[in-house]
Amino acid sequence: MPSYTVTVATGNQWFAGTDDYIYITLVGTEGCSDKTLLDKPLYNDFERGAVDSYDVNVGESLGEIELVKIEKKKYWVQDDWYCRYITVKTPAGDYVEFPCFRWLVDDKEVALRDGKARLPQNEKTSLGKQHRRKELETRQKIYRWKEWHPGFPMSIDANAHKELPRDIQFDSEKGVDFVLNYSKAIENLYVNQFMHMFQSSWGDFGDFERIFVRIKNTISEYVMEHWKEDFMFGYQFLNGCNPVTMQKCTKIPDKLPVTSDMVQDCLERELTLEEEVKAGNIYIADYDIMEDVSPNATDPCTMQYLAAPVCLLYKNTQNKIMPLAVQLHQTPGEDNPIFLPSDDKYDWLLAKMWVRSADFHVHQTVTHLLRTHLISEVFGIAMFRQLPAVHPVYKLILPHIRFTIAINTKAREQLICECGLFDKANGTGGGGHVQLVQKAMKKFTYKSLIFPESIKSRGLESQEDLPYYYYRDDGNKVWELVKSFVKDVVGIYYDSDETLQKDVEIQAFVKDVCSFGMQDLDYCEFPKSLKTREELTEYLTIVIFTTSAQHAAVNFGQYDWCSWIPNSPSTMRKPPPTKKGQVDIKYIVDSLPDRGRSCWHLGAVWALSQFQENELFLGMYPDEHFTEKPVKMAMETFRKKLSELSREIKARNEGKKLPYYYLSPDRIPNSVAV
Secondary structure (H helix, E strand, O other), X not given: OOEEEEEEEEOOOOOOOOOOEEEEEXXXXXXXXXXXXXXXXXXXXXXXXXXXXXXXXXXXXXXXXXXXEEEEEOOOOOOOEEXXXXXXXXXXXXXXXXXXXXXXXXXXXXXXXXXXXXXXXXXXXXXXXXHHHHHXXXXXXHOOEEOOOOOOOOEEOOOOHHHOOHHHOOOOHHHHOHHHHHXXXXXXXXXXXXXXXXXXXXXXHHHHHHHHOOOOOXXXXXXXXXXXXXXXXXXXXXXXXXOOOOEEOXXXXXXXXXXXXXXXXXXXXXXXXXXXXXXOOEEEEEOHHHXXXXXXXXXXXXXXXXXXXXXXXXXXXXXXXXXXXXXXXXXXXXXXXXXXXXXXXXXXXXXXXXXXXXXXXXXXXXXXXXXXXXXXXXXXXXXXXXXXXXXXHHHHHHHHHOOHHHHHHHHHHHHOOOOOHHHHHOOOHHHHHHHHHHXXXXXXXXXXXXXXXXXXXXXXXXXXXXXXXXXXXXXXXXXXXXXXXXXXXXXXXXXXXXXXXXXXXXXXXXXXXXXXXXXXXXXXXOOOOOOOXXXXXXXXXXXXXXXXXXXXXXXXXXXXXXXXXXXXXXXEOOOOOOOOOOOOHHHHHHHOOOHHHHHHHHHHHHHHOOOOOXXXXXXXXXXXXXOOHHXXXXXXXXXXXXXXXXXXXXXXXXXXXXXXXXXXXXXXXXXXXX
């Protein structure tokens, strides 16, 4: 009697094991086995991390094994089980791998295909075609689109983390409880002692230093010591946690009527301002998106204020970016002065603080939330809806949307919802952050997600013209490594452009992203189809880079750059000055967040800057969804190149007071998971 040896691997995460009954059925080209209970007497099967083997006897050969069906039945109470993979050893001694990497919940059957990736047009059997169709039909009922706010990218149809499909939930929900994490952070940072004085102001900058002394690190300490200096203000436009707002200035805008005489003392090349513009030494950061955004009014006892500044910047003879002029509102006028480095030191300091505060809001809501979290969720939902597990693109991008839908759902549940944690500390809480996303969506384009294009569109592509822009330099290198890896994988499965055009599933995926995820907004210019392998390579590079490198670049520096609160005020409690010469140190301190909001802010930037437990970094693929050797070789090449880049970045950072490591591959998580 032929016998097949079945090996079953249970996951290592918490609660992966089960006491329920597990049955298996082998489906081959020539027959089907009976449903067999996998059980060893006197042995506790399917424990966390276990690898168990069983014999399945059949009356006659089943032929080539096409499917493995696994079914879980309740023993006492429903006990979810995480299956990593199943291997089947045939009577001829061949091994067939069936990747699973999913949860079995309730009394449901799961059918697994072997690990070989297949395009839909390459399915040879009706059973394979039927399996693909049923899998997608089931998924489309589970993964539904929902509009959280008008004008937003679409999100998952779930109001709470616990409502999500088990496969995309966090392993431990406590690990991503924002309320719990922020409270722990506040306690660990020893700032909870200030919470009872919630609405009281700090006395002076020394008060900030006293809470900061327990929580400093290399960069944040340097920020605390130098935040008032113009070089530190300018440096953050290059390598801070929002390095995407500055652009080359080709003409001084009419709304910022700066004259050469006003700034001549700051220009070092004996050129006029207009000549410096022509020479390519003038840059601008314009926060026009902040205009008319409603400030936080959730606390009637504390007025909060926003501004929409325009900041002119100058590359001096040492290639440092220095602030040249700051206007706090978009429309020039007598009550909207242009602040200059030659002004009184407190006027100039407060003007720069208003720019930093506006930058904080744009970073949190547009650069971070919209352009990494929300767009990554769109890619993830469309993937689940349109790509079966056997599709090579599903296998490729699945690791890069790990926990993304979960973290976003948790954020909508606790963080950015009405009366959520966002409202406690941020000047755009209470709805201003929603307005910002809606305004940003009107300028959001597919092309802006192409990293080299986004740099070029701001006129900052030249390393010779603008050295020390590590975000650009490291980002370009990571982009090229990801693109090279994607190109290798695409080339394995698509032998021609025509093969891509005939792949109905990948075309449906791309269309779902555009027509549903991005709500078919024409100005976004997301493609509805892909015609060439080069287009597919670029598209998948965008997905992987956005969910890994771009998120790392704008997320994990938050504690470094924002924990010293005067450098990145999360709210301002005094209105922007309308005259010069009326500001003193007390006005500045009273403008800053009060003690309670400062504590919430510190807890937030600390919690958001921490890696997950057992974090998976770029190039790490412990779940082997691919079984083919060419893909595994491409992954190994990818890992080696990433390691080389990590060593290169580490060597460059040696001895630097301000090291830049956010785009070092060994610090880039695979996905948006925090």
